[in-house]
Structure formats: structure tokens, C-alpha cells
Amino acid sequence: MFSGFMVNAWLVATVVALVAGVVGFFVVLRGSAFPAHAIPNGAFAGAAGANLIGVNPLIGLGVFSLAAALGIGRLSRRGRSDVVTALALMMMLALGAAFISQSTEYEPQIFSLLFGEILGVSASQVVPVAVLGAVCVAAVAVLYRRLLMTSIAPEIAAARGLRPERVELAFLVVIACSTTMTVPVVGALLIFSLMIGPPAAARSFANRPEFALVGSVAIALVTVWGALACSFTTNWPVGFYVGVFSATWFGLGRAYTWRRTRAVKGA
Amino acid sequence: MRFLFEPGLFSSAPVQTAFVIGGVTAVVSAIVGVLTVVRGQSFAGHALTDVATTGGSGSFLVGVTPLVGFIGAGVLGAGAMELAGVQRRRGRDVATGIVLGAATGLAALFLYLDTTRSASTGVTQQILFGSIFTVDPSTIPVVIVISVVTIALIGWMYRPLLLSSLSSELASARGVGVRRVSLLFMMTLAVSVGLSSVAIGSVLSTALLIGPAATALRLTKNLRRAFVYSCVVGVVATWLGVVLAYDSYYWDPSSQGLPVSFFIVSIIFLGYLVSGLGLVRRFVGRRASVVTVV
Amino acid sequence: MSTPSVLDVDGVSVTLAGRRILDDVSFEVREGEFTGLIGSNGVGKTTLLRAILGLQRLDSGEIRMNGAPIAQHGRSLGYVPQRVQLDPDVPMRAWDFVALGLDAHRYGFARRTKEQRDLVDRMLHDVDAERFANARVGSLSGGEQQRVLIAHALISRPTLLLLDEPLANLDPGSVQEIVALLHRVANDQKVAVLLSAHEMNSLLPVMDRIVYLTNGRAASGTTDEVVRSDVLSALYGHHVDVLKLHGRVLVVAEPGQENRDIPQHETFTVT
Numbered sequence: 001m002f003s004g005f006m007v008n009a010w011l012v013a014t015v016v017a018l019v020a021g022v023v024g025f026f027v028v029l030r031g032s033a034f035p036a037h038a039i040p041n042g043a044f045a046g047a048a049g050a051n052l053i054g055v056n057p058l059i060g061l062g063v064f065s066l067a068a069a070l071g072i073g074r075l076s077r078r079g080r081s082d083v084v085t086a087l088a089l090m091m092m093l094a095l096g097a098a099f100i101s102q103s104t105e106y107e108p109q110i111f112s113l114l115f116g117e118i119l120g121v122s123a124s125q126v127v128p129v130a131v132l133g134a135v136c137v138a139a140v141a142v143l144y145r146r147l148l149m150t151s152i153a154p155e156i157a158a159a160r161g162l163r164p165e166r167v168e169l170a171f172l173v174v175i176a177c178s179t180t181m182t183v184p185v186v187g188a189l190l191i192f193s194l195m196i197g198p199p200a201a202a203r204s205f206a207n208r209p210e211f212a213l214v215g216s217v218a219i220a221l222v223t224v225w226g227a228l229a230c231s232f233t234t235n236w237p238v239g240f241y242v243g244v245f246s247a248t249w250f251g252l253g254r255a256y257t258w259r260r261t262r263a264v265k266g267a
Numbered sequence: 268m269r270f271l272f273e274p275g276l277f278s279s280a281p282v283q284t285a286f287v288i289g290g291v292t293a294v295v296s297a298i299v300g301v302l303t304v305v306r307g308q309s310f311a312g313h314a315l316t317d318v319a320t321t322g323g324s325g326s327f328l329v330g331v332t333p334l335v336g337f338i339g340a341g342v343l344g345a346g347a348m349e350l351a352g353v354q355r356r357r358g359r360d361v362a363t364g365i366v367l368g369a370a371t372g373l374a375a376l377f378l379y380l381d382t383t384r385s386a387s388t389g390v391t392q393q394i395l396f397g398s399i400f401t402v403d404p405s406t407i408p409v410v411i412v413i414s415v416v417t418i419a420l421i422g423w424m425y426r427p428l429l430l431s432s433l434s435s436e437l438a439s440a441r442g443v444g445v446r447r448v449s450l451l452f453m454m455t456l457a458v459s460v461g462l463s464s465v466a467i468g469s470v471l472s473t474a475l476l477i478g479p480a481a482t483a484l485r486l487t488k489n490l491r492r493a494f495v496y497s498c499v500v501g502v503v504a505t506w507l508g509v510v511l512a513y514d515s516y517y518w519d520p521s522s523q524g525l526p527v528s529f530f531i532v533s534i535i536f537l538g539y540l541v542s543g544l545g546l547v548r549r550f551v552g553r554r555a556s557v558v559t560v561v
Numbered sequence: 562m563s564t565p566s567v568l569d570v571d572g573v574s575v576t577l578a579g580r581r582i583l584d585d586v587s588f589e590v591r592e593g594e595f596t597g598l599i600g601s602n603g604v605g606k607t608t609l610l611r612a613i614l615g616l617q618r619l620d621s622g623e624i625r626m627n628g629a630p631i632a633q634h635g636r637s638l639g640y641v642p643q644r645v646q647l648d649p650d651v652p653m654r655a656w657d658f659v660a661l662g663l664d665a666h667r668y669g670f671a672r673r674t675k676e677q678r679d680l681v682d683r684m685l686h687d688v689d690a691e692r693f694a695n696a697r698v699g700s701l702s703g704g705e706q707q708r709v710l711i712a713h714a715l716i717s718r719p720t721l722l723l724l725d726e727p728l729a730n731l732d733p734g735s736v737q738e739i740v741a742l743l744h745r746v747a748n749d750q751k752v753a754v755l756l757s758a759h760e761m762n763s764l765l766p767v768m769d770r771i772v773y774l775t776n777g778r779a780a781s782g783t784t785d786e787v788v789r790s791d792v793l794s795a796l797y798g799h800h801v802d803v804l805k806l807h808g809r810v811l812v813v814a815e816p817g818q819e820n821r822d823i824p825q826h827e828t829f830t831v832t
Contacts, residue, residue: 098529152647235379
């Protein structure tokens with residue numbers, strides 16, 4: 001499990017978990033469920049297109065994710081309806097399916113892009129993925145306090161001159177960046193679970209933002225490592241384990257919260 | 268014209284099947300879709316497509332046709348969602364997102380098992396993105412019956428449904444069993460999603476549900492006319508999609524053609540965008556700005 | 562004897578959706594003084610506050626803070642909104658929220674110094690929020706959250722504290738506590754306070770000045786100068802009587818007159 005091509009997988013999985021844990025913390029805090037759902041769909045089309053024309057899929061992922069992020073940023077500022085964005089998402093998915101239909105490896109490609117693949121990242125991509133991951137984490141670290149403030153109390157942040165709209169745009173770009181590197185491993189349809197489950201669980205266990213952030217990363221690491229190990233052993237898709245483990249952690253967090261509030265009420 | 272109607276289009280059996288099934292499911296989706304949008308239940312519709320994905324993926328393992336899997340899982344999911352009160356906003360996004368994620372993960376497992384255990388190829392794209400050309404013609408009667416029953420059900424509960432969509436308190440005061448109507452509607456939503464999953468795939472069936480309906484509601488505020496417009500858009504998109512997909516085999520001899528669902532979604536998307544243009548609205552003569560029911 | 566002005570609102574007019582919301586409003590808030598912005602709901606208080614925060618464009622007039630245009634107020638203006646919507650799952654304690662008042666504008670991830678942490682502790686003590694400092698902000702009651710919001714705004718030592726209807730959703734006991742708290746803290750830190758409210762009686766003991774807003778027009782000065790029949794009648798455009806009874810003020814319009822704009826708790830008709 002730890003030799004040969006699996007070394008790449010472990011390295012990449014670790015970066016993925018780190019990034020998903022950090023970015024996911026703010027996705028949950030800001031209620032950015034929709035962009036977190038939408039941007040990976042764009043990534044799917046991008047990767048499929050890149051595969052078709054023989055370009056490194058990371059480039060396709062990156063370009064389309066960024067376009068999706070900026071598109072969402074512009075649309076939400078104008079207050080456009082959900083319908084356009086929902087249909088645009090569908091369009092991305094259909095486009096991705098169309099791209100893939102033109103290549104010869106229809107089935108495995110769709111599967112790996114949507115549900116993840118241990119071998120989804122080749123050796124040559126480990127370094128770019130690590131670099132992208134470092135960039136994402138660094139961006140969040142630099143904007144940490146502004147992200148916190150604009151997430152919790154945007155009116156006060158605006159009065160303070162912290163410019164919530166700029167922070168939102170920057171964060172959408174961070175989501176796009178993180179999607180680029182995580183989708184090949186976890187899959188476009190399941191990266192959402194990884195970005196939501198561990199942070200949602202962590203916030204049940206921890207009271208302070210810093211602790212919840214660290215907890216989010218820790219739980220994401222355990223989830224992804226576990227998914228990788230299980231997937232290697234059973235050959236079942238990584239995405240399956242990620243979906244199930246994320247839901248389990250979320251359930252544990254809910255149960256813990258429920259018990260804690262009951263204890264307080266009972267006292 | 269020759270470009271549009273390539274040789275053998277109308278005599279091809281799969282195409283004929285596709286026209287029937289596509290047309291019928293488009294009509295059901297269009298009607299249910301208008302009500303879904305008016306009731307503000309688009310999120311529930313989207314959630315049901317994920318549930319349908321799991322059902323469709325599992326259908327091969329259990330040995331039933333995808334249609335049964337799509338609809339069966341959808342109905343169960345709709346019941347569960349109605350009971351759990353998915354309509355509450357607080358915490359809805361995270362909790363339902365997690366559950367849908369687990370359902371999608373399960374779908375991944377089922378699809379994997381499908382491809383390794385059975386000899387069938389192309390299962391993934393069949394379930395997720397539709398396979399209208401490979402549908403067994405013997406399912407046509409079943410699809411028609413289900414569709415007719417669904418539409419009849421909508422017609423039967425039309426007044427109580429509208430009333431409870433506008434105001435649940437008013438409806439209860441009038442003696443309408445709001446919860447029962449709500450549950451029944453969710454069931455029709457599940458069936459509609461299940462049906463269109465056959466044509467367009469479970470992942471994309473939201474497009475057939477929301478697209479024509481939203482387009483219609485942009486063109487008119489009169490509900491009855493909205494139903495008509497929605498059906499027209501849905502059926503045209505589906506049939507045109509079938510035609511273009513068939514044609515696409517001939518455009519580039521070396522390729523296998525483009526998926527039907529790609530064309531259908533593209534037409535729906537374009538249709539929605541175009542409906543926002545001023546000249547289209549003037550053509551349709553849209554004047555009222557308040558939703559009228561008559 | 563004239564204390565320097567911290568906030569200078571000069572001839573401000575704002576039109577929204579064809580309606581003249583604010584019409585040539587002028588007043589001053591002086592250093593260390595407690596000013597109440599009184600007016601019933603819908604009369605333009607929120608628009609005025611948004612203009613002061615720099616979030617609303619003016620048709621005419623100017624707003625200056627410490628002499629400079631309002632857009633450059635930086636951290637010399639502390640803002641307390643009425644409420645912050647948070648659910649109990651949000652992983653942030655009252656302590657963390659107040660600490661953000663110090664460094665939310667900073668980039669990076671640096672640990673807070675002992676001095677900063679002591680300052681946060683002191684601030685929480687000053688607003689009487691020590692007992693729930695470790696509770697999540699989303700689980701606090703209305704009054705508790707108000708204290709935390711006030712502490713958050715005050716910790717960066719602003720010259721003006723702006724509060725948007727802080728008393729609106731509080732029970733009467735909490736209203737008294739918060740008013741007393743604001744008065745005490747404002748005195749201790751020499752912070753000017755501008756607070757909007759829809760009734761003035763709870764503020765009478767602590768207000769230095771009042772800005773009385775109705776129909777988009779304002780009268781400002783001390784309570785004795787403003788809360789008088791002639792001044793308010795001119796403002797309302799019809800005759801009103803001002804009665805002072807047991808330390809409370811009652812503004813009464815004649816029956817048949819438009820009573821809509823008279824602040825709550827003070828309207829009753831005499832038959």
C-alpha cells in the first residue's frame with residue numbers, strides 16, 4: 001500500500017485533505033454551499049475537455065474552475081436568480097459528458113472524474129498539486145481574520161472598511177484553486193462532502209475558530225487517508241468512502257452537540 | 268433540411284422509441300416543473316435527482332430496469348424528505364448536502380460493482396447522463412401509463428395544491444390536508460425526476476424539470492399558459508435533441524456522435540437565455556406582472 | 562467651552578425611490594457626549610445611519626468625522642448593529658469575537674500578545690460579559706449579544722460609537738442595563754455615542770443631546786431645547802403638545818391629526 005505509485009497517491013491525498021479542511025472550514029462558516037457545489041461541476045467539464053485535446057487535465061480543471069468562480073461572483077452580485085446558475089451547472093456537466101463521449105475511454109474517464117480515482121494524479125502532477133495546495137492554504141492564512149470577520153458579521157466588517165465583496169471574490173478564487181487539485185482524487189461529485197463533513201463535525205467539537213480549523217484539517221486527513229486505504233484494499237471507489245466517512249463524522253458531531261445541549265439544559 | 272433530418276431518422280426504431288419516451292417524460296417534467304418552481308421547491312427537486320442516481324445505479328445489482336430504480340429510490344427519498352421536513356431553512360444546506368453526498372458515494376459504489384460484476388459497459392453514462400437510444404421499447408407502455416397517472420393525479424389535486432402553495436394556513440382553514448397534499452406532490456416530483464432520468468440521466472434531470480418551467484414563467488404569469496409553454500419548450504428541446512444526436516453520428520464519421528442529453532440541456536439553456544431577450548417577450552405579449560391563475 | 566465636534570452632519574438630503582427620506586438634516590455629535598437619534602420606524606433613521614457609515618450616497622450635504630470626510634473614518638468609528646444572525650454551531654466564543662475587534666483588519670495569522678489578551682479580558686469585564694465570555698456567540702441572548710457587540714466596537718478605541726436601535730428587541734430590564742452600561746463606558750473611555758431609538762424615555766436620564774427625526778426633517782439640541790411643543794409642532798407640521806409627567810415625556814397629537822409618526826409609547830388620543 002505504501003510503495004510505487006501509491007506514494008504519489010498518499011502525498012496528494014494529504015495535500016487534498018489539508019486544503020479541503022482549511023477551505024471547507026470557511027465554506028461551512030460562510031454558508032457557501034452553492035459555489036462549493038457548482039465550481040467542481042465546471043471543473044469536471046474542464047478536465048474532460050483537457051483530456052480530449054491532450055492537455056494536462058490540471059490546466060483544464062484550473063481554467064474552468066476559475067471561470068465558474070468568477071461567473072458565480074458576478075452573477076451573485078447582480079442578484080441573478082438561481083435558475084441561471086443551476087442551468088449553467090447542468091450545461092457544464094452535459095458539456096463534460098459530451099467531451100468524454102468523444103474520447104475512447106468513455107466509461108473509466110467519467111467515473112474517475114466524478115467519483116475519484118486513487119491513480120487520478122500522475123507522478124508529474126504531485127509537485128504542481130503541492131504548489132497549488134500551498135498557495136490555497138497561504139491565501140487563507142493571509143486573509144484569515146478578514147474571512148472570519150466578513151463571515152460572521154458582514155455589516156460590521158463593511159463599516160470597518162474590510163470590503164466584504166472583495167473578500168468574497170478572493171475566497172471564490174480559493175475554492176476554484178482548491179477544487180482544481182482535489183477533484184482528480186475525490187471526484188467532482190464528492191469533493192463537496194469532503195469540504196462540508198469534516199468542518200461541520202469539527203465545529204461541533206471545538207468552541208474556538210482556531211481549534212475548529214485544526215480539527216477540520218485533522219478530521220479531513222483521517223477521512224482521506226482512511227478512504228485511500230479502504231479503496232486500495234477493496235478496490236471500491238475512493239468517493240464512496242469519502243461520502244460515507246464524511247457523513248459519519250457529521251453524524252458524530254451532531255450527536256455530540258445534541259448531548260452537550262441536553263446536558264446544559266438538564267443542569 | 269437534409270442536414271437536420273439525416274437518412275433513416277424517422278424509420279429508425281430506437282429513434283421512434285426515443286421520441287415517444289422523450290416526449291412523454293418531457294410533458295410530465297414540464298407540468299410538475301412549473302408547480303415545483305411556483306412552490307419554491309427547486310432544492311427538493313435537485314435533491315431527488317441525487318437520490319435517483321443512487322437508485323438507478325443500484326438497479327442493475329438488484330436486477331431491475333433503471334426506470335424502477337430511479338422512481339423507486341425517488342419515491343422513498345421523497346417520503347423521507349417530507350417526513351424530515353426538508354423545507355426548514357436552518358442547517359438544511361449542510362445536513363442535506365451531507366446526506367446527498369453519502370447517497371452519491373453509494374451510487375459510486377453501485378456503479379463500480381455494476382461494471383465489474385456484470386459485463387455491461389457504459390453503465391455509468393447510461394445512469395448519469397441518459398440512454399434514450401438504448402431504452403427497451405417494451406417499457407413504452409409502462410412509461411405512458413405512469414405519465415398519464417401522474418398527470419391525472421396533478422389534475423385531481425390541482426386546486427388544493429395551488430391553495431396550499433399560496434398559503435398553507437388558508438388551505439388548512441378551507442379543509443385541505445396540507446401535509447397530505449405536500450406529500451403527494453413530492454411523490455409526483457420523484458416520479459417525474461425518475462422518468463426524465465431515463466431520457467436525460469439522473470444527474471441532468473434537473474434541467475428538464477426546472478428549465479422549461481422557468482422559461483415559461485418568464486414568458487407569462489398566467490399559470491395555465493405557463494403549463495402550455497413549458498410543455499412546448501420541454502418537448503421541442505427533447506425531440507430536437509434526439510434529432511441532433513442522431514444526426515451527430517453523420518457529422519463526423521470517425522466519432523460516435525454526441526450524447527442526446529448534451530443537446531437537450533444545451534437547447535434548454537439557450538431557450539432560457541433567449542426568453543430573457545426583449546423581443547421575445549414582446550412577441551409573446553407579456554403584460555401582467557402578477558401571477559394569475561385563471 | 563465648546564467641545565470639539567466628532568461627527569458633523571451638514572445639510573444632508575437623501576432621496577430613495579422617489580421619496581425624500583432625509584431633507585436638509587444637520588446636527589453635531591460632540592466629543593464624549595451621548596446623543597440620541599429619536600424617531601419612529603420608517604422615518605429615516607436607518608438611512609441616516611447608513612449615510613454616516615458611508616454606505617449611502619447623499620443627494621446633497623456632507624458628513625465629516627473629526628474634520629475629515631466620512632469615507633476615511635477608519636477605525637475611529639465603532640459600529641454596533643441591532644443584531645447579528647448567528648446559529649449556535651458557529652465556533653466562535655464571545656471572547657474571540659471581542660478580540661476580533663482589535664485585529665480583524667490585520668493580515669496573517671500572528672498570535673495575540675499577552676497585552677492584547679488582557680485588554681480583551683478587561684473589555685469583557687467592563688461590559689459585564691465575563692460570565693459568558695467562553696460561550697458561543699450564537700447561543701447568547703439578545704441582551705448578552707448586545708454587550709459583546711458593544712465590547713467588540715469599543716475595544717479599538719473609537720472616538721464615536723454608533724448603535725443602530727440597540728434597545729428595540731430587549732426586555733425592559735435589559736434596556737435599563739444596556740443604557741446604564743453605555744453611559745458608564747462612554748464616560749470612562751471618553752467615547753461619543755450616537756444611538757438610534759424609537760422612543761426617548763429610557764434615554765432621558767443619560768442623553769446629553771437629542772436629534773429628533775420625523776418626516777425626513779430633524780431638530781437637534783438638548784432635550785430641553787428640542788422636546789417642546791413649538792419645536793416639535795414645527796417639525797411635525799401640525800400641532801402637538803408635549804407633556805412632562807413623572808420624569809417622562811409624552812408627545813400628544815390632537816384627535817384627527819396624523820399620529821403615525823409620533824414615536825411609540827407616546828401616542829394616545831384624548832377624547
